[in-house]
Amino acid sequence: MNKLEQLNECLVDFGMPVYYGKSFCKPNDKWNYIVFNRQTINKSGSSNNDYSYYYQVHIIQENFIEEGLEVEIINAIKEQCHLKFTGQAQYNYVTKNDSIIVEMLTLQFTATVRGCKM
Secondary structure, eight states: OOHHHHHHHHHHTTSSOEEESSOOOOTTSOOOEEEEEEEEEEEOTTOTTOEEEEEEEEEEEESOOOTTHHHHHHHHHHHHHOOEEEEEEEEEEEEETTTEEEEEEEEEEEEEEOSOOO
């Protein structure tokens, strides 16, 4: 099973809709879901053959994200997907239908591939 399939399986366990790449929610849908995606591939360390793959997990919740949910997701991804949390986490906010605040948290994870000549 590849990393994207592992991520999907892991995130579905949190009981919210999970999308890859982007959400297909409509304005009147409840905006409580998770989106994940690949972000970049970068050279890792001093070897020309080691690369780091970066992944993002976006938690989107109307009003606010329940405290501690991000820690549960980080721990689950570390344990089940063997991805490393980079420490990068960013909150953003939008307004839905001019009356509901939507909180979005982006978490960044990485996996290093050793001996991969690209």
